[in-house]
Amino acid sequence: MSAHHHNENDFLFKYIFSTDHKMISKQFLITGFTMGFIGLVMSTLFRLQLGWPGESFEIVELLMGSWQEGGVMAPDKYLALVTMHGTIMVFFLLTAGLSGTFSNLLIPLQIGARDMASGFLNMLSYWFFFVSSVIMLISLFVEGGAASAGWTIYPPLSALPEAIPGSGAGMTLWLVSMAIFIVSSLLGSLNYIVTILNLRTKGMSMTRLPLTIWAFLITAILGVLSFPVLLSAALLLVMDRSFGTSFYLSDIYIGGQVLDHTGGSPILFEHLFWFLGHPEVYIVLLPALGITSEIVSTMSRKPIFGYRAMIGSMMAIGFLSFIVWGHHMFLTGMNPFLGAVFTFTTLLIAIPSAVKVFNYITTLWKGNIVFSPAALFSVGLVSTFITGGVTGLILGNSALDINVHDTYFVIGHFHIVMGLSAIFGMFAGVYHWFPKMFGRMMNNKLGNLHFWTTIICAYGVFFPMHFLGLAGVPRRYYTNSEFPMFDNMVDINEFISMFAVLALFAQLVFMFNFIYSAFRGPRAPQNPWKGTTLEWTTPVEHFHGNWYGDIPEVHRWPYDYSKVDANGEYVTGEDYIPQTTPLGEGEKDGGH
Amino acid sequence: MENINYKEEIKKKTSKPLLWIAIMSIVMFFAGLTSAVVVSQGGGSFLDVPMPTAFTISTFVIIASSLSFHYGLISIKKGKFGIAKLCVLVTLILSFVFIASQWMGWTYLYENGIFAVGSASTSSSSFLYLLTALHIAHLVGGIVSLLVVFFKLNKNKYSTEKYLGVQVSITYWHFLGGLWVYLYLFFMYIIA
Numbered sequence: 001m002s003a004h005h006h007n008e009n010d011f012l013f014k015y016i017f018s019t020d021h022k023m024i025s026k027q028f029l030i031t032g033f034t035m036g037f038i039g040l041v042m043s044t045l046f047r048l049q050l051g052w053p054g055e056s057f058e059i060v061e062l063l064m065g066s067w068q069e070g071g072v073m074a075p076d077k078y079l080a081l082v083t084m085h086g087t088i089m090v091f092f093l094l095t096a097g098l099s100g101t102f103s104n105l106l107i108p109l110q111i112g113a114r115d116m117a118s119g120f121l122n123m124l125s126y127w128f129f130f131v132s133s134v135i136m137l138i139s140l141f142v143e144g145g146a147a148s149a150g151w152t153i154y155p156p157l158s159a160l161p162e163a164i165p166g167s168g169a170g171m172t173l174w175l176v177s178m179a180i181f182i183v184s185s186l187l188g189s190l191n192y193i194v195t196i197l198n199l200r201t202k203g204m205s206m207t208r209l210p211l212t213i214w215a216f217l218i219t220a221i222l223g224v225l226s227f228p229v230l231l232s233a234a235l236l237l238v239m240d241r242s243f244g245t246s247f248y249l250s251d252i253y254i255g256g257q258v259l260d261h262t263g264g265s266p267i268l269f270e271h272l273f274w275f276l277g278h279p280e281v282y283i284v285l286l287p288a289l290g291i292t293s294e295i296v297s298t299m300s301r302k303p304i305f306g307y308r309a310m311i312g313s314m315m316a317i318g319f320l321s322f323i324v325w326g327h328h329m330f331l332t333g334m335n336p337f338l339g340a341v342f343t344f345t346t347l348l349i350a351i352p353s354a355v356k357v358f359n360y361i362t363t364l365w366k367g368n369i370v371f372s373p374a375a376l377f378s379v380g381l382v383s384t385f386i387t388g389g390v391t392g393l394i395l396g397n398s399a400l401d402i403n404v405h406d407t408y409f410v411i412g413h414f415h416i417v418m419g420l421s422a423i424f425g426m427f428a429g430v431y432h433w434f435p436k437m438f439g440r441m442m443n444n445k446l447g448n449l450h451f452w453t454t455i456i457c458a459y460g461v462f463f464p465m466h467f468l469g470l471a472g473v474p475r476r477y478y479t480n481s482e483f484p485m486f487d488n489m490v491d492i493n494e495f496i497s498m499f500a501v502l503a504l505f506a507q508l509v510f511m512f513n514f515i516y517s518a519f520r521g522p523r524a525p526q527n528p529w530k531g532t533t534l535e536w537t538t539p540v541e542h543f544h545g546n547w548y549g550d551i552p553e554v555h556r557w558p559y560d561y562s563k564v565d566a567n568g569e570y571v572t573g574e575d576y577i578p579q580t581t582p583l584g585e586g587e588k589d590g591g592h
Numbered sequence: 593m594e595n596i597n598y599k600e601e602i603k604k605k606t607s608k609p610l611l612w613i614a615i616m617s618i619v620m621f622f623a624g625l626t627s628a629v630v631v632s633q634g635g636g637s638f639l640d641v642p643m644p645t646a647f648t649i650s651t652f653v654i655i656a657s658s659l660s661f662h663y664g665l666i667s668i669k670k671g672k673f674g675i676a677k678l679c680v681l682v683t684l685i686l687s688f689v690f691i692a693s694q695w696m697g698w699t700y701l702y703e704n705g706i707f708a709v710g711s712a713s714t715s716s717s718s719f720l721y722l723l724t725a726l727h728i729a730h731l732v733g734g735i736v737s738l739l740v741v742f743f744k745l746n747k748n749k750y751s752t753e754k755y756l757g758v759q760v761s762i763t764y765w766h767f768l769g770g771l772w773v774y775l776y777l778f779f780m781y782i783i784a
């Protein structure tokens with residue numbers, strides 16, 4: 001470690017412009033959670049409108065001012081909030097927040113590296129993310145309001161600045177913010193991949209990597225392959241908006257005026273967008289799945305079932321995710337044969353997904369489970385991954401999807417399978433690695449309370465949405481009270497909104513626990529969960545370089561829990577064997 | 593403590609892989625754009641445009657620049673730094689010739705009524721300008737790295753053992769050449 005020189009720059013370089021992966025990880029976590037909380041409040045606000053349409057909420061007016069004149073949300077603000085909510089949740093919380101936090105924290109620590117391949121690029125990655133977050137938030141306050149074309153920003157709403165209020169400055173800032181975000185994401189992924197491939201400590205072969213690392217690796221590969229395509233889509237959009245090209249526009253009228261655009265097609269945008277969009281679902285999900293693998297094994301004190309199958313299934317999911325994007329476009333008039341192809345590839349994903357679920361359950365089966373909050377959230381993920389995945393089979397099927405496309409059925413489906421699974425994985429990760437990040441323990445009782453209220457509210461919000469969708473209630477509508485055929489849906493909507501409000505309060509419990517524990521929690525021991533992986537061999541206090549002296553060498557796979565010898569005794573006298581313990585005589589390494 | 597020098601070592605191990613992954617991203621970026629061209633063509637009103645001969649010249653120029661840079665690297669490995677300097681200089685000059693030839697290509701297109709933007713443009717004409725411009729944007733990065741190599745050569749920063757920076761720079765440069773050849777063929781056979 002370089003010498004401890006004390007000057008006023010210390011603070012700046014330690015906390016702000018840090019190049020240490022552990023600090024960057026915390027920066028990502030805090031920024032991501034802040035954005036996530038804002039996104040959550042937005043959803044609660046528009047849920048008030050959906051549950052009690054037209055009703056006045058004075059507290060809300062206090063908070064939002066002219067956004068909600070008379071305590072009722074204006075229709076254009078509704079659209080803006082839905083768009084911002086989706087964008088923030090998917091990209092800022094669950095892409096940058098999730099990957100940024102855990103890839104940064106765990107990659108060097110678990111593979112045995114002193115830092116990322118490039119600490120500088122890593123710092124840039126965070127700062128680009130921060131700037132893009134700020135711009136995205138500022139876009140709420142520009143004339144015309146934030147982008148309002150939905151998080152998928154389909155043209156023409158996004159391509160013609162004069163289309164709707166949110167198509168103007170708000171949309172421009174959305175694009176600027178996302179372009180910066182993409183750069184941040186690419187820099188991050190670049191670093192993650194190269195670090196994993198090149199900086200593993202001695203003995204850490206690819207098949208001795210914890211499954212978290214495999215998940216982060218595949219996630220990062222998906223990122224570097226798919227985000228550039230979104231960037232190209234955004235670039236063409238900017239050209240159409242500002243320079244009068246016609247990539248996405250053709251034969252368009254606005255206010256009775258013919259516009260000067262020929263030859264383009266909005267369907268092109270959908271292709272480019274969903275070529276990113278679907279892998280993005282797995283960019284959000286895979287880190288959560290990796291975290292779950294790790295926690296499920298540690299907390300059930302059993303080796304992960306099917307280590308190789310877990311890696312194989314993640315690879316299969318990663319590969320397949322690039323050839324299914326058409327399932328978002330069944331209604332664009334695509335050739336039915338092509339629709340059938342996309343149906344087929346989409347349904348194929350069910351196989352590796354089922355393998356993962358099976359392996360989680362088999363690992364937990366007859367395990368000596370420690371129900372820490374992390375374990376609970378992991379099991380929660382297994383639950384939502386199943387309930388959300390099942391409706392994916394329906395949506396992936398072109399013949400069925402046509403009936404429920406763009407309804408609340410879709411909202412229910414993706415919130416459960418992607419939103420909840422990923423956020424549960426993220427919570428699990430925070431509870432599990434909090435001691436590593438902050439050197440203190442979180443409160444278990446509050447953690448349990450957080451888990452149970454969250455999962456009950458989550459199902460309370462999203463499960464009934466399937467019925468709304470089957471009844472034909474469309475998504476992105478400001479109100480459904482104008483349509484007589486939805487009159488009998490009022491109660492369901494109220495029910496959902498009550499749970500949504502409650503869910504918000506449940507997160508306050510987490511927030512309190514997080515902040516309080518970071519400063520006042522009991523001091524963490526070095527290895528609180530009796531884990532086998534390398535991060536628990538580092539000292540509790542943080543410093544650049546991670547290990548004093550040499551980096552430890554690795555001798556075995558990461559899942560030697562409850563391993564017994566021929567006499568049925570624990571080999572080391574404990575129910576876990578760290579990866580740094582050499583193999584005994586005649587002992588076989590796991591994972592084969 | 594031992595940690596002092598780990599940064600140097602990390603850099604050694606990771607410079608090339610970092611570049612390769614970045615190249616993968618750039619490939620996907622252009623793959624996205626060129627498949628956008630293909631998808632747009634399916635839409636019907638896609639106009640054919642004649643190819644400027646200047647683009648053919650560009651192709652030869654960029655291949656020549658790759659060759660001269662390559663010879664430069666070989667010279668460094670052999671310790672002939674004088675020749676290496678000359679080669680890198682030639683590469684630099686060729687890169688500017690390349691940009692000039694692109695400019696000529698655009699002028700030709702423009703004079704033939706093929707516009708980048710505006711009401712007289714079509715998506716194929718816009719794509720033609722956009723793709724070439726984006727290639728040049730990436731080329732600028734390559735030129736910067738060439739300049740760095742050139743100055744370091746002049747300051748005798750490389751030796752017959754130590755030339756990692758040159759290798760990184762040359763890999764990117766060859767990639768840019770390959771990218772142009774791909775775009776050129778794509779223009780010839782898909783757009784024109």
Ligand code: HEM
Pocket residue numbers: 040043044047082083085086087089090094149150151152411414415418419420423461474475476477478500503504
């Ligand atoms: C308790 C928390 C949440 C609630 C109550 C909630 C509620 C909603 C509702 C009701 C909509 C549909 C609005 C409409 O179509 O008019 C929506 C849209 C959306 N939500 Fe959430 N959500 C929550 C959390 C999340 C999370 C964690 C994610 C992360 C994946 C997420 C991502 C999205 C996306 C992508 C959209 C689509 C936006 C669009 O249509 O452009 N949400 N949310």
Ligand SMILES: [Cu+2]
Pocket residue numbers: 277278281324325327328
């Ligand atoms: Cu999809």
